[in-house]
Amino acid sequence: MVKLTEKLTHLLGWIAGVTVLLMMFHVMIDVIGKYAFNAPLPGTAEVVAAYYMIACVFLPLAWVEAAGGSIVVEVVYEKVPPRAQAVMLRLADMVSVVYYAILGWFSWGVATHAWRINETVDGIWRITTWPAKFLLPFGFFLAVVVILLRLVLGDRGRIRTAAHALDI
Amino acid sequence: TNWMAPAHILNEFPYQQFAKDVAEATDGAMEFEIYSSGALVPAPTTMQGIADGVAQLGIVYPPYTPSELPLNNTVNDLAFVAKDDLAAAFAWTELALTNEKIRAEWARNGGIFLGGYSTPFYNFICMGEIVSPKDVAGKKVRVAGTAQTEWIQSLGGVPVSVPIADVYSGLERGSIDCTLSDATNLDKGNKFWEVAKTVNVLPQGVVLGATYVFNKDFWAGLEPAQRRVLLDNIALGLARSQVAYHVGVEAALAGSAERGLKIGEPTQELQDTLAAFQAQVVEKLPAKAVAERGIEDPTDVLEEFVALEEKWRALVADVDRTDADAVAAILKANLYDKIDENTFGVE
Amino acid sequence: MERLEIGLAGVAAILLLIGIRVPIGVAMGSTAFFGIWAMMGLKPAIGITKAIPFNLIGDWNLSAIPMFLFMGFVAVEARLTRGLFGAARIFLARIPGGLASSTVFASALFGAASGSSVATSAAFSRIAVPEMLDSKYNPGLATGAVAASGTLAALIPPSVLMIVYCLLVDTSINTLFMAGVIPGILTATAFILMITTRCMLNPGLAPRYVDHTTRAEKIALLRDAWPLPLVTFIVMGGIFTGAFTATESGAVGAFLACLIALARGRMNLAMLKRSIIDTAAGTSAIFMIVLGAALFARFIALATIPTWVMGFFDGYSAMTVVILICIILVLMGTFMEEISIMLLTMPVLAPLLAQHGIDLIWFGILVIKLMTIGLISPPVGMNVFVIKTSLGNRVTLNQIFGGVTWFIMVDLLVLAALIAFPQISLWLPGMMTTTR
Numbered sequence A: 001m002v003k004l005t006e007k008l009t010h011l012l013g014w015i016a017g018v019t020v021l022l023m024m025f026h027v028m029i030d031v032i033g034k035y036a037f038n039a040p041l042p043g044t045a046e047v048v049a050a051y052y053m054i055a056c057v058f059l060p061l062a063w064v065e066a067a068g069g070s071i072v073v074e075v076v077y078e079k080v081p082p083r084a085q086a087v088m089l090r091l092a093d094m095v096s097v098v099y100y101a102i103l104g105w106f107s108w109g110v111a112t113h114a115w116r117i118n119e120t121v122d123g124i125w126r127i128t129t130w131p132a133k134f135l136l137p138f139g140f141f142l143a144v145v146v147i148l149l150r151l152v153l154g155d156r157g158r159i160r161t162a163a164h165a166l167d168i
Numbered sequence B: 001t002n003w004m005a006p007a008h009i010l011n012e013f014p015y016q017q018f019a020k021d022v023a024e025a026t027d028g029a030m031e032f033e034i035y036s037s038g039a040l041v042p043a044p045t046t047m048q049g050i051a052d053g054v055a056q057l058g059i060v061y062p063p064y065t066p067s068e069l070p071l072n073n074t075v076n077d078l079a080f081v082a083k084d085d086l087a088a089a090f091a092w093t094e095l096a097l098t099n100e101k102i103r104a105e106w107a108r109n110g111g112i113f114l115g116g117y118s119t120p121f122y123n124f125i126c127m128g129e130i131v132s133p134k135d136v137a138g139k140k141v142r143v144a145g146t147a148q149t150e151w152i153q154s155l156g157g158v159p160v161s162v163p164i165a166d167v168y169s170g171l172e173r174g175s176i177d178c179t180l181s182d183a184t185n186l187d188k189g190n191k192f193w194e195v196a197k198t199v200n201v202l203p204q205g206v207v208l209g210a211t212y213v214f215n216k217d218f219w220a221g222l223e224p225a226q227r228r229v230l231l232d233n234i235a236l237g238l239a240r241s242q243v244a245y246h247v248g249v250e251a252a253l254a255g256s257a258e259r260g261l262k263i264g265e266p267t268q269e270l271q272d273t274l275a276a277f278q279a280q281v282v283e284k285l286p287a288k289a290v291a292e293r294g295i296e297d298p299t300d301v302l303e304e305f306v307a308l309e310e311k312w313r314a315l316v317a318d319v320d321r322t323d324a325d326a327v328a329a330i331l332k333a334n335l336y337d338k339i340d341e342n343t344f345g346v347e
Numbered sequence C: 001m002e003r004l005e006i007g008l009a010g011v012a013a014i015l016l017l018i019g020i021r022v023p024i025g026v027a028m029g030s031t032a033f034f035g036i037w038a039m040m041g042l043k044p045a046i047g048i049t050k051a052i053p054f055n056l057i058g059d060w061n062l063s064a065i066p067m068f069l070f071m072g073f074v075a076v077e078a079r080l081t082r083g084l085f086g087a088a089r090i091f092l093a094r095i096p097g098g099l100a101s102s103t104v105f106a107s108a109l110f111g112a113a114s115g116s117s118v119a120t121s122a123a124f125s126r127i128a129v130p131e132m133l134d135s136k137y138n139p140g141l142a143t144g145a146v147a148a149s150g151t152l153a154a155l156i157p158p159s160v161l162m163i164v165y166c167l168l169v170d171t172s173i174n175t176l177f178m179a180g181v182i183p184g185i186l187t188a189t190a191f192i193l194m195i196t197t198r199c200m201l202n203p204g205l206a207p208r209y210v211d212h213t214t215r216a217e218k219i220a221l222l223r224d225a226w227p228l229p230l231v232t233f234i235v236m237g238g239i240f241t242g243a244f245t246a247t248e249s250g251a252v253g254a255f256l257a258c259l260i261a262l263a264r265g266r267m268n269l270a271m272l273k274r275s276i277i278d279t280a281a282g283t284s285a286i287f288m289i290v291l292g293a294a295l296f297a298r299f300i301a302l303a304t305i306p307t308w309v310m311g312f313f314d315g316y317s318a319m320t321v322v323i324l325i326c327i328i329l330v331l332m333g334t335f336m337e338e339i340s341i342m343l344l345t346m347p348v349l350a351p352l353l354a355q356h357g358i359d360l361i362w363f364g365i366l367v368i369k370l371m372t373i374g375l376i377s378p379p380v381g382m383n384v385f386v387i388k389t390s391l392g393n394r395v396t397l398n399q400i401f402g403g404v405t406w407f408i409m410v411d412l413l414v415l416a417a418l419i420a421f422p423q424i425s426l427w428l429p430g431m432m433t434t435t436r
Ligand code: NA
Pocket: C111, C112, C113, C114, C115, C116, C152, C153, C154, C155, C156, C157, C158, C159
């Protein structure tokens, strides 16, 4: 279970990373097309918004959770004894699990609804958007699993990710 | 809920003013809290928000949710051939209030349609001058919606979709040559008159939206007398927004001319090209809607819209389009007075 | 309970949750969900929570953020920043406190290629601080300079904070970008003046630095340093001439940074992998806060807090309102994260600004300047934390905050100038357009 979660966490993280590259190339091609050939790539804005941004933000959620990369405020945390720190970490994890689970559950409903009505957006091209909506529940639910594992199993349940800093 | 700023025509009159009037008419028994600029839900999810009871009343723009409102969007595609914006607004309102298929589509989405708007005609707002079809060839034109896209393509232009907020700088820097926009964009909000050099008033369709969509349970839970107050004020709100649009267009064009923009008329050739294109839109639309939007044959609905537009063109032919009360009186007498507040939308 | 009371209870709940180290985005989002539930019932709470995520994040304008982050990461990974600092040092080594001033100068240049002040601080804390400490610089001055000049990246375009502001008040990103250039240069100049004066008056702060670099090394450093300013020039030029939207200039900048890294032979698979995953994870972390704050903004609106706040400003002049807002934002900036502050306050303030006819671009620069102060002001200063993290035990948090104090005072002077002379911000964007 831990191994599988770790594999999935890495997989979704890398897909999100590749999305960053795709976004760059796609926009570059559009820019070159627009200025050099008077032929912008139709639907660039729609695809970037509906697919690349969504993938880039929601797929790495589990990775960010595992790497401890969520942005937190540590003013109080730094000043309390280790026992209290441990309690705070667990409490914070519990709040996070509830929040991600709620968002995951709702976004699953949104995604299946979009799929049933074959959701599209009207642009110069009609872009089908429902597959992008499934990225949200995947991201949220994997984050839930990552946090649950470390809540229940402690250190044994910790998902490892490459340890470079997530400073932004 | 209204995603536009409080000073926008579609917020100021049908929402801010409406809320005040309704509160007054009911001695404060019915008070609406207006959330503007999408402060409650983002524009594309307004329909869902109304259905969920996040808001009791909201303005819904069907093109944001093409998959949820396919039939309404088909009617909107047809609005590219509208001949009179005021008549189009009221024809669309009557259609959506009375046509069973359209009412069913709103009901499926959890809302009750009670009134709609039409934008003024879309014109060419450009850097270079456009008077004849060949002027469009090779030009990058900002468009919204499929009808406009195909129209520009048919002239050999390059349709581009950029966010409305980027159109100003796009025109200025030449990343686009033209935008199809209604004339009120010249002075209000987007202030295109600061950069654009020419306007061509060729009327290239309007865009329709639902000004008033109510939450079903909320509407059903009102007293009939309250529903009557709302219906009367809706008629007034719709009339006021259309009048404001009309006055706004006149002021924008006059002001633009004053600022030195060239306000041009289309050549006969361009008008004929447009007419031919519009005829072909009408012809192809039903089959296209069936194929692309997955609805059953909408021919009857579309024909009804055309007939209604004609009817309303006659009704508003002589009215003073700067007089909101006169316009509202016609709208009430011919439509809203006939709606039964005891039964409409309650069953 | 009345809605306003629930709203105020929600604000208290958020502070509590953030206090126990719940991620900021989670704290805001969950308070919003349960708060709206308490006020309006479960169905609207679900409705709002369902509606926001996809529509908020799936926005073309927001995609500028990952692009600029990516560009910054590539620049750091390809060690383009190191060259910048080395080159700046050559010119500024001789003046008192020259290394600290070099840091400011190089940060300003890098800031013009990076959208994130925290990333800029992180980059220079690893390069500049060790060198200054080795030269026996006062640790407060050394770290303070890095922390404060990191904030230049938010003021000098491109800037993530500016993009967020523009989306919130619905104004032009490119215009605000241009408006930030001169205030950014002004701040950098003021920092350098302050450093020089202090070091002249108290030479113990910064012992004279003995420059050992040979002529050949200097040439090598310059050769190393030129590409990044070039990228900056293209990105800024594209924005200034309006050729690129924010997202496009981000993509072009990132692409050029990759090309340079490739040409330098510093692009390899490991480095690319690190950059893309850092970008994705960083984007995700930022937008989880944005998402939480967007939900929270709805809660605040439904709780009628904006009306309540606007009541306080009734009857004041526009200038008084601006100054009062500045004071509030400085105070919030001390203990809160910057994007969250904007997301919380702008929905409340936007109608107020419109009501008083306050110029949104000018006000935007003030807000960004206030946010940059917040980034370094104790007790919660993101830039300071980043430096502390990357330096470990070599300096204490108190030393950094002590050193930063001088920079905050300079910042406040610059802020006063920006309020008094709107032209500092509005002149350059005025050049862009003829009539605005
Ligand atoms: Na910057």
